[in-house]
Structure formats: structure tokens, C-alpha cells
């Protein structure tokens with residue numbers, strides 16, 4: 001993992017070199033449409049307040065839970081005592097990015113959604129509300145964390161979510177035998193190169209032309225940057241958008257020339 005200084009330097013370089021986020025000079029109608037209708041949609045949707053209310057409750061929750069720690073590794077390392085508020089403050093995608101994912105599923109309306117890494121369920125809630133007709137499968141290894149996520153979903157009365165408990169290494173292949181094709185995937189757990197690429201390959205063989213992949217923390221470490229480069233170079237990938245803290249991947253063969261965009265967000 002890069003230290004704060006290294007990450008800040010990388011972010012500054014991204015900020016100065018990225019397209020300005022208004023869509024000028026972006027020679028892809030699809031990306032232009034994404035920028036204007038999704039990325040820059042500043043409407044305050046009703047669900048933002050209710051989900052952020054849940055986040056606020058979690059960040060004020062001093063109770064301690066026993067957590068199986070999957071770390072950045074794939075298998076269970078150890079158990080830890082952790083305060084819910086510390087998990088809420090350190091592990092969840094900030095509102096800006098979770099709300100972007102909400103707008104993406106709202107705009108593209110995938111048939112189903114898969115999230116690797118539920119944590120306390122805040123981003124899952126955004127995904128669930130954004131595409132109410134879609135079934136959302138969200139995978140979490142730590143059972144005490146998954147239990148709190150379920151409470152989040154109950155409090156928000158979200159019915160289209162299924163939590164899949166266990167190590168991704170076991171649960172992902174099992175899940176893919178039942179859902180066959182995934183349409184929107186958010187990979188936000190186990191930030192190491194080999195497992196990230198392995199999940200991507202497993203998911204690719206269960207995808208359609210319309211499938212959208214979102215990878216979290218693509219610049220978090222040298223390993224994740226290397227995984228991101230490999231993903232961009234994969235022959236199936238036709239378009240990528242680097243928003244620094246997340247990377248979007250499209251595999252639609254209609255985008256005839258492979259293109260990579262870096263867009264300020």
C-alpha cells in the first residue's frame with residue numbers, strides 16, 4: 001500500500017492530467033453520454049439522505065465486534081476486536097463514489113448486480129436503490145460485519161439484496177454457477193493483484209457485452225496499479241475509465257477501438 005505522501009502525489013498527477021470532466025475533447029459518444037448523464041448528474045436523489053443517515057449512525061456506533069480479518073489477503077488471517085465506528089470510517093466508499101455507483105445502476109439498469117466486499121452495507125444500499133428491479137448479490141467474509149449490513153438493509157427496507165457469506169475464493173465460483181451472467185460488478189475487497197485478476201477472469205466468463213465492472217482503489221498500491229494495467233490490456237476489454245479511486249471497465253465489442261480515459265471526478 002502506498003503511503004499518504006505517495007498517494008497524494010499520484011492524485012495530484014491524476015488531477016492535473018485527467019480530462020476536465022466536462023466531456024470536451026472526449027472522442028467517444030458513449031463516454032460523453034456517461035459524463036453528461038451520470039458522472040456530472042448533481043441532482044440530490046431522495047435516497048442520498050436516508051442512506052447517509054444510516055452511515056452517520058454507524059460512524060457514531062462505539063460497540064465492539066469480533067471481526068474475522070481478511071485483510072488485503074484472500075484467506076482468513078486472524079480475528080480482531082473492532083469498533084463499528086472505526087470500520088464505518090475506514091472501510092466504506094465515501095458518499096461521492098457510492099452515489100456515482102447509484103447513478104450508474106440507475107442509468108444502465110443491469111439485470112443483476114454483484115458486489116465483492118459488503119462491509120456494513122452502505123454502498124450495497126445505494127446499488128440496491130439505484131436498480132430496484134435488479135437482484136443484488138453482495139459477498140462478505142466477516143460474519144459479524146455481514147450481520148450489521150443486514151441490519152442496514154432492514155432499516156432501509158431493502159428487499160432485493162442477498163448477502164453471500166464466506167471467503168470470495170469459495171463463494172464466488174459457487175454463486176456464478178447459479179446466476180450464470182453478471183451485468184454489473186463492484187469489486188471492493190481483497191485488494192491484491194493475483195486475487196483481483198482471478199476474480200476478473202472468473203467474472204469475465206460469466207459476463208455479457210453489456211456487463212460493467214467497477215474496480216475499487218486501482219491506485220492504492222503498486223500491486224493494484226499492476227492489476228489495473230493487466231485488466232486494461234485484457235483482450236476482452238474495450239474501454240476503461242480511470243476516476244483515480246475507482247476504475248470502470250467495459251467489454252462491449254461495439255467499441256471497436258480499445259480506448260482508455262482518465263477523467264477528473
Ligand SMILES: C[S@@+](CC[C@H](N)C(=O)[O-])C[C@H]1O[C@@H](n2cnc3c(N)ncnc32)[C@H](O)[C@@H]1O
Nearest residue numbers: 070074092093117119123141167168188189190
Ligand atoms: C472495503 S470493504 C467493502 C466496502 C463496501 N463495498 C462499501 O463501500 O460500503 C471490503 C470488505 O471485503 C471483505 N473481504 C475482504 N477480502 C475478502 C475475502 N477474501 N472474502 C470475503 N470477504 C472479504 C472484508 O471483510 C471487508 O468487509
